[in-house]
Amino acid sequence: MGTDRVFPATRLAGRRTASWAAVFAALAALFLAVAAQASPAGEAFAPGSTCFASTGPAVGYARIADTPDAWNCEALERTAGDARAFVRIDLGTNRTNVDYVKLRRQRFSELRVIAVGQDGSLAQNRIDPDGLITGRHLWDAYAPIPRTNAPPRTIIVEMDDPSAASRLGSAQVVAGEPFTRIAGIDHVLAALLCGLLIAPVFFDLAFARTLRAPFPLYHAAFCVLALIQTATASGLVDLLTSLPMAVQHALVILSFDLMMAVTALFTLAFVERGVIEPWQRRMLAGMAPLAAGLGLLAVFGFPVFGPNVGYVYYGGYLLYLAGIIVVLATGLRRGSRALGFLIISYAPLLLIGASRVFVSLFDSMNVPTESVWPQNLALGFQVVVTAFAVADRFMILKRERDTARTEARALEDLSERDWLTGLLNRRGIEKRFADLRTQGYTTLAIIDLDHFKLVNDRYGHAVGDEVLQLVADVLRADDVDTLAFRMGGEEFLLMLGGPNAAKIAEMRRRAISESVAAAGIAAHTVTASMGLVEAPLDALPDAGFEALYHHADRLLYEAKATGRNRTMSEKLSAFRPRRGDRRRAA
CATH class of the missing domain: 1.20.1070 (Rhopdopsin 7-helix transmembrane proteins)
Incomplete structure (x- = not known):
């Protein structure tokens, strides 16, 4: 019973709703029809809108200009595979003083800027990649807008082979000069x-x-x-x-x-x-x-x-x-x-x-x-x-590195010094010889103690060591022009500089006997023989240690052979031809 009462009211409400819907649908259709008659096909875009499109290489703006479905006016989608991209900027009726389109720079083969006047007139600029005007920053570029008969209503940018078509999304129109080459x-x-x-x-x-x-x-x-x-x-x-x-x-x-x-x-x-x-x-x-x-x-x-x-x-x-x-x-x-x-x-x-x-x-x-x-x-x-x-x-x-270098130098110093006398050894002189020569130490002398084996045999090695230490003290006397080295056993070496090098070396050799006798270490008289060679740097600039050492050692042998307790010396020189001497060897 209750259900039978409800049905008629429900049917009546449904009929009223359907009637109103029909009325609204008719009004909407009438509005659309009037709008379609009042607006040309080319004005299907909202005033002030910016829309984007992309096509194949054979499709130009003329084919899609009156096709709103070809345009996207909300967001630029990926167009990586398209050969031609478009951006359409509607100026409306309030903004007509535009001179350039500002773009984000990218690669392309050709760019066309199309201006549509309010009277329907068209104008176009073709621009190659080098024809863009540079902006304040590298990525900013400007393309000039062509002039139309009437104030412009729409600006279209058509780009062939864009490397990043999405950058057209930042396109905008500007008035006036785009960039003055003055530092900002x-x-x-x-x-x-x-x-x-x-x-x-x-x-x-x-x-x-x-x-x-x-x-x-x-x-x-x-x-x-x-x-x-x-x-x-x-x-x-x-x-x-x-x-x-x-x-x-x-x-x-x-x-x-x-x-x-x-x-x-x-x-x-x-x-x-x-x-x-x-x-x-x-x-x-x-x-x-x-x-x-x-x-x-x-x-x-x-x-x-x-x-x-x-x-x-x-x-x-x-x-x-x-x-x-x-x-x-x-x-x-x-x-x-x-x-x-x-x-x-x-x-x-x-x-x-x-x-x-x-x-x-x-x-x-x-x-x-x-x-x-x-x-x-x-x-x-x-x-x-x-x-x-x-x-x-x-x-x-x-x-x-400094710590390691200090430790290495300490170890190196130990390896280059004679533990008994504190003098540098043969390794020390060989390492420093070239530098010493350039510093002026051009005289080399080898000093060897005569019959030193008798000292060891008669007084013992302890006394022999004291004699060697005393000889080292005599040879390294405070003199910047004289450097002393112990080559091993009872053999010592002097490197001397200055004009009186030979005289100073002889004084040091003679002082050995006097110092040992004055010390009273042994009753035995200790003498020394010396072989000395002077090799001036200007005469023998390339003289090496081994060559001069062997030369001095030969002179020492001659001193020993002629009675000991004496010096044999020699001053080396090199033949230098006089200027202008053009004599030839036979």
Whole structure:
């Protein structure tokens, strides 16, 4: 019973609802029909809208101008495989004073800027890649808008073979001159940053010369490349030089990729031994040619890979970032002081690089990836922090090297000194002989004690050792022009300089007998024989130790053979022909 009462009311409500829906549908259809009659087909775009399209190489703007479905007015989608890209900017009726289209620079074969006047007139400019006007920064470029009979209503940019069609998403129209070649505040800041980047190079070169290590040189190379990158990307190079834009574009790409290659080599050379695994060291070594190869690909690979070169490029850097992060994480886990510095210094640039890779590979690519100033500041931060890291490592290595050098010198000094007399031995004279000759020690004398075996046999070796020590004291008397050495046994050697070298050597030989007798060590009279050779540097500049030693030893033998307790000497000279003497040998 209750149900029967409800049904009629329900049916009545449904009929009323249907009637109202029909009325609204009829009104909507009438509105659309009137709008369609009042608006031409070419005005199917909202005033002030910016729309995008991409087609094959044979489809021009005329074929899609009146096809709203071919346009996307919300977001620019990936168009990597399309040969022609369009951006349509509707000016409306309020803005008619436009002169240029501002674009993000990319590669293309031809660019056409089409202006549609409010009266329907068309005008077009054809522009090749070198015809764009450079903006304040390298990535900014301007294309002139052609003049129409009536004020412009719509501006269309048609680009053939774009390397990154998504960059058209940042297109906008501007009025007035796009860029005056006068340094602005951004150029001044870029110049100051370039000065900051070049300063560490001089310290790096000094560190490399002292440490004989490669990492300061890698840091210096990074600073120079960062300088090129900053000066080019910020517009300083274009402001100060007349380099073609293609060259500047190649410079900014290659300088960045070579920086990444040098970063891998710097990390490899800078990290302490044993901190990272051997396979990680090999990975770092391989990342350097990877980054350099990606740079060459970005500059020269477009004709081969077309627009897809960007995916290859950023895919390679995805591997690079993964490798760097693995190495830094390993160093952080193992408490590496060196990699601690690198983590801090690399962080800003790694974040910028990761965002750029993500946007380029996984986003719709509407966001411009050429962030000039964030990258410049990240480079400056990395250079400053790594400069502190290099200085810190320099102090550590220098301290370790100085300690090792001191220990080595101590051991070397022990090996070059006679333990009994404290004089330098034969090894000591051989090592220093060339330097001593250049310092003026040009006289060599060998002194040998006569019948010294009798002293040992009669008084014992202890007395013999005392005699040898006394002889050493006599020979090394305080005289800067005389140096004494013990060659072994009872044989000593003198290196003398000055005009009275032979006379001084003879006085030292005679003083031996007097000093031993005055000391009362042995009743036996101790005498010495000497062979002396003078070899002036101007006469015999290349005389070696062995040659002069053997010459003096022969003279000593003659002194012994003629009765001992005497000196045999000789002054060597070389034949030098007089100037103008042109006599020939027979």
